[in-house]
Amino acid sequence: MSPPGQPIVSLRNVGKTFESGTVALNDLNLDVHGGEFVSLLGPSGCGKSTVLRIISGLSPATAGSVTWPAGEARLGFVFQEPTLMPWADVAANVRLPIKLAHKEDTGAVANALGRVGLSAFAQSYPRELSGGMKMRVSIARALVTEPQLMLMDEPFAALDEITRFKLNNDLLAVWQAVRRTVIFVTHSVFESVYLSQRIIVLTPRPGRVFTEIKIPAPYPRDETFRTSADYGALCRQVAQALAGAMTAGVPS
């Protein structure tokens, strides 16, 4: 299922040992191709977020290599929390990456806000928005530079289920419209199955790839897919894999 050709980013034997001696990642291999939606699934503390931090360059790998066969991609990062500047309105928050790059806004902010359905809230301040809306602003900010690779670190973990479903659908709509590559970190089996083309299941402590599961369901996916027997079966398969990863990771 994964697209042919060279990957956009390639991790080889990547390891990360923190200064405290904790081994977060060990011998991790991962290829992500252009246009893919890949989820990293694992229990908390398995180093999923660390993978994103290594890919983004925020935190260096202590072993192995990260290569960009087609040249370094422009990145968009979405954190676990909305991470907005409370003193700036929505438009200014979304404009930030453009401003820091000393570029002019030629409609990119309005465009990004439109994509997440927040055009009417450009002048609002973050405190005036709900949790789901703040997350949308955060996604708009990541989209504004037209990134080739979106790194999303459990962005919807703190939201209620109804809001999460809504944002899942909206994220898929955006992804289909712009066809960016997405690496999505989550600890939710259901979310990963619903969103991804491919799920990488990681073992806990130290994190490494346990197995990889393809989700062959076609897009667009909607509530029909979410309530289908196929979806249920895939969730069961992924949940079993996750359970396997948990036992594999426990030191004997």
Place this chain on the structure above:
Amino acid sequence: MNERALRVVLPILVLVLLVACWHAVVRIFAIPPFVLPGPGLVLATLIADGPLLWQSLLVTLTLTFEGFLLAAVGGIALAVIFNQWRVAEYSFYPYAVILQVTPIVAIAPLLLIYLPQPMAVLACAWIVAFFPVLANTTLGLSSVDHNLLALFELCKASRWQTLWNLKLPAALPQILAGLRIAGGLSLIGAVVAEIAAGSAGAGSGLAYRIAESGYRLNIPRMFAALLLLSLAGVAIFFALSTISHLALRRWHESAVSRER
């Protein structure tokens, strides 16, 4: 009566009650004015000595304001330097603390030896006001959301961009809180220096008037001057609170009214 009205009416009621008690005590025990003047006499003195006291107040307030301004600019600037260069922080922070914990009353007479009096008053106002600005700004600059810092790093923001677009705005609530403390303290610093200079007798500030009136047993004028000083302190506090509120009202929890 609603809560808002109560917050205005109750303190006024307390004031009226206290002044009435004060007046009654002075009357009933026939206390002479050189021991304790009644409120009426104080008010009369305030009006009669108005021009003189007003002049002195302006002298004190000018030096207070200059000391405050220097403390604000210096405190923020030094905090930024500390934040950008750890070496500077490690080298100088202990001395900033020492300057702060040494009582200003003990430093003032020394400053008066080496500096002309207005300069010494200015220096005292500056010394006491400087530290809260420095400490609060330092705290504000270093407690920026780590994810936002990571975002700026990902966007390859320069040091200057991070300081200007992230750290300073994020520290604004703490900086303003520091300034609010500093405003009151700079008045105290100026008054301490003027009182310490009192015996030298060269000044014309309001605190000097208090010291002078004390020597002359002109107690009503002491009270009148004291009243002016407190009013000045209250005015400074309200001015800075208003500035703080206006700057934060759109976004900071402290300035946003809670919805019920």
